[in-house]
Amino acid sequence: MGQLAHFTTPVTPVDKVVSRLRALDEELPARDGIAVFNRVYLAVTEAVDRSVDAGRFTDARAMITLDVRFAERYLAAVDAAANGRRPPACWRPLFQLRRHPGVRPLQFALSGINAHIGHDLALAVVDACRTLDCEPAELEDEFDRVGDLLVSLEERVREELMPGPDLFQIADPLTHLLGSWSLERAREATWTAARALWALRGLPDVAEEFTERLDAAVGLAGRMMLTPLPD
Numbered sequence: 001m002g003q004l005a006h007f008t009t010p011v012t013p014v015d016k017v018v019s020r021l022r023a024l025d026e027e028l029p030a031r032d033g034i035a036v037f038n039r040v041y042l043a044v045t046e047a048v049d050r051s052v053d054a055g056r057f058t059d060a061r062a063m064i065t066l067d068v069r070f071a072e073r074y075l076a077a078v079d080a081a082a083n084g085r086r087p088p089a090c091w092r093p094l095f096q097l098r099r100h101p102g103v104r105p106l107q108f109a110l111s112g113i114n115a116h117i118g119h120d121l122a123l124a125v126v127d128a129c130r131t132l133d134c135e136p137a138e139l140e141d142e143f144d145r146v147g148d149l150l151v152s153l154e155e156r157v158r159e160e161l162m163p164g165p166d167l168f169q170i171a172d173p174l175t176h177l178l179g180s181w182s183l184e185r186a187r188e189a190t191w192t193a194a195r196a197l198w199a200l201r202g203l204p205d206v207a208e209e210f211t212e213r214l215d216a217a218v219g220l221a222g223r224m225m226l227t228p229l230p231d
Helices: 013-027 033-053 060-082 092-097 105-132 136-161 165-178 183-199 204-225
Strands: none
Touching: 013 033, 013 060, 033 060, 033 092, 033 105, 033 136, 060 105, 060 136, 092 105, 092 204, 105 136, 105 183, 105 204, 136 183, 183 204
């Protein structure tokens, strides 16, 4: 008798990202600020992976490329911190305050989303355009799909991690602190930044300065979001 053929589902680049995020989820303490954001990001990436497997994207290659380039920015920051190097300025507040007892899980989650959307996504669009040899406008649908997933998840995160009515002494300053930040506004600013960086690709010195200023500005917002609150 001939041997039966065994068919396996090919491992995609998104699958590899999901595996790395799951490994981080298992190794980090649940209350760690990076772990809190990682759980949020894992849920987003798993949703993208399911959509890719189900064939829901018109251009799956473009979506996979953007999603993986996006994830690589976060994972590079994790690796930098783990190896004693400085992560980008947008991530530093979260890594510095990840174990602070006065910072709430919602603050950790939104500070991570701020860093990843406000800085990493703009650079990921440029990275993906270079890989795919295309213009940012050709990735706008994929950019919007990632943004839509994050917006829906942000709403769920706020509902799940916002303190209940028995903790008004926490909820009042927390609501005030985080109410001034909007993922929708950050997303709009990121698309503008991505287009600007692409337009500046022929002026590397100016592009580098723009990137540094973007990184610093996003990091400042993230630091304010992580202001410790009283018990």
